[in-house]
Amino acid sequence: MCLAIPGKIVSSKMENGIRIGRVQFGGIARETCLDFVPEAAVGDYVIVHVGFAISRVDREEAERSYQVLEAMGLLQGELDSDLENSQRDK
């Protein structure tokens, strides 16, 4: 649960006074709080931990990290949730 995964912000909105983004991790998208990274905009890559973006990173680094995590088979466990259905975009 302590991994942090890079993903791309595909949209963002305000919800209950909090900036919430939809962040794409490969085929899975998750709601992500963007309040700790005010500098990050739609299209940017962020490192996300338990639904909170904790830093902004550049695209190339984000994609490489993602491939490494995927190769290690560690992504699915991190994004598991009983409450949010995974949205698979083909």
Add this chain to the structure above:
Amino acid sequence: MKYLDEYRDEKIARGIVAELGRRATRPWVLMEICGGQTHTLMRYGIDEMLPAGIELIHGPGCPVCVTSLETIDKAVEIASRPGVTLISFGDMLRVPGSRSDLFRVKASGGDVRIVYSPTEALKFARANPDRRVVFFAVGFETTAPANAMAVWQAKREGLKNFSMLASHVLVPPAIRALMSSSRNRVQGFIGPGHVCTVMGYREYEDLVREFGVPIVVGGFEPLDLLEAILMLVVQLEEGRAKVENQYVRSVTYEGNLLARKVLAEVFEVCDRKWRGIGSIHESGLSLRKEYAEFDADRIFGTEGVTAQEPPECISAEVLQGLKKPTDCLAFGTRCTPENPLGAPMVSSEGACAAYYRYRRHGVALTQIH
């Protein structure tokens, strides 16, 4: 270098290993703090490709593994109450408590749910005002701001059916405890990259001053770790000890100030018991008194729960880097990820699970392959 063959930067990795071979003139014992780093090291066989004499030992940086037995027992107790929905991260469900675990509570009809983020627990509480929703919040400094934000929001919204069983732990006091132990062998630390993304690395300078031990904040990819190991060995060979930052693409000196602000608003430092290690002074975070109305431990009256750890599990030594998982007689036989004796076999970041998953299955599984 069979494992690295799968990694596209193999050539650079070989170059770093060769440089390590040139630089290292004597044995060094290094510790990676974070369980995520342990997994990368095992997955890519990095520990096995290092020059002879450079030994990596695995640190206590698995939040699931160090959550005390008492805390698991409290979660089990609370989850068994009628009207309660207990929500946590997936890894926590299989962690064995004294008599049961959350997975068994769920199997016998308890409402236990997995989320990937504390905000989902908050959403569930808003949508289900008839349920008493308890978020079981574990984690290091990386996770604490997210959990803090959930409580902060709950207070702001006046949510009455949401509370938190908080058992956060902090990395620097654990390093201090390891370095102060008479059995300590560690001569250099790979610092936790994501903890430092949040917290920065100012606190680690105090540790360097106190113990004269070099610390290199490292990332999580194979090259990150090899580079961090090289930076440590260079410092050690030159007789230097300072904090260096290998993971510059995510970590800054001050960390994430907004995340730290929320953390400090909701949590305060407390003494914390670590599973397998015991109580460490000022090594945890608990809810500030202004947030006491969200403290599940207080609401459900579980403060007095105590527990005894099982004698066969050697996780104490494993978490302190004194033994390797394969030194355990139960490893891979009486203790597996399906039937764990101790937490390091459960979590995706646990050292025992990393050894089990990637190669050190012991005789029985080697024969099957």
